[in-house]
Amino acid sequence: ETGVTQSPTHLIKTRGQQVTLRCSSQSGHNTVSWYQQALGQGPQFIFQYYREEENGRGNFPPRFSGLQFPNYSSELNVNALELDDSALYLCASSFSGTGKGEQYFGPGTRLTVT
Amino acid sequence: DQQVKQNSPSLSVQEGRISILNCDYTNSMFDYFLWYKKYPAEGPTFLISISSIKDKNEDGRFTVFLNKSAKHLSLHIVPSQPGDSAVYFCAARQADYGGSQGNLIFGKGTKLSVKP
Numbered sequence: 001e002t003g004v005t006q007s008p009t010h011l012i013k014t015r016g017q018q019v020t021l022r023c024s025s026q027s028g029h030n031t032v033s034w035y036q037q038a039l040g041q042g043p044q045f046i047f048q049y050y051r052e053e054e055n056g057r058g059n060f061p062p063r064f065s066g067l068q069f070p071n072y073s074s075e076l077n078v079n080a081l082e083l084d085d086s087a088l089y090l091c092a093s094s095f096s097g098t099g100k101g102e103q104y105f106g107p108g109t110r111l112t113v114t
Numbered sequence: 115d116q117q118v119k120q121n122s123p124s125l126s127v128q129e130g131r132i133s134i135l136n137c138d139y140t141n142s143m144f145d146y147f148l149w150y151k152k153y154p155a156e157g158p159t160f161l162i163s164i165s166s167i168k169d170k171n172e173d174g175r176f177t178v179f180l181n182k183s184a185k186h187l188s189l190h191i192v193p194s195q196p197g198d199s200a201v202y203f204c205a206a207r208q209a210d211y212g213g214s215q216g217n218l219i220f221g222k223g224t225k226l227s228v229k230p
Contacts, residue, residue, distance in 0.1 A: 035218075040222070042203050042221050045218065048217055100163055101146030102160050103218060105150075108156075
């Protein structure tokens with residue numbers, strides 16, 4: 001069974017640029033959630049994708065957007081990067097229907113905005 | 115306003131003893147509570163969960179207790195091992211919406227150090 005993978009591992013961008021982060025969900029999972037983890041904080045929910053549509057969103061501006069593909073993999077796009085976007089971005093996959101709440105995380109992408 | 119709080123940033127325990135990690139929450143609508151462990155440079159790893167209708171769940175060395183009246187849960191690790199040293203996050207799930215799983219709300223984490 002393949003776990004959740006994310007790419008790239010690290011990324012350095014300049015303020016104002018755009019970035020795309022990628023996630024492959026665990027086999028058998030159909031739901032992908034994205035989280036932002038700032039230093040010293042717990043992960044914060046950005047949004048969730050199910051059946052290729054956004055299904056719930058946290059308190060993040062529209063410049064954070066995403067996609068889910070038919071194979072359940074996902075992308076997170078951030079436009080007009082700001083210094084405060086520097087964080088660890090975590091992708092988590094899960095299967096709707098188990099009802100137990102577990103989400104399984106990838107290793108994350110460390111984004112630095114200068 | 116934080117809905118899930120872990121008030122202890124760190125905890126140090128001797129190997130072989132019990133580690134007790136605490137978490138408080140404010141929202142009565144959470145339907146599941148989960149604990150994750152995180153090592154540096156890795157994503158959070160799921161440890162154990164508990165339904166809001168239960169008061170205890172056990173899995174090997176890990177036991178989670180839920181006190182709904184106090185809106186408090188705790189994770190007990192017995193016996194503690196040096197490999198348990200990591201940051202532990204408490205998370206609560208907002209109930210299903212739109213036919214899929216709800217999102218998780220995390221505390222800030224507690225760094226556990228288990229000394230040999």
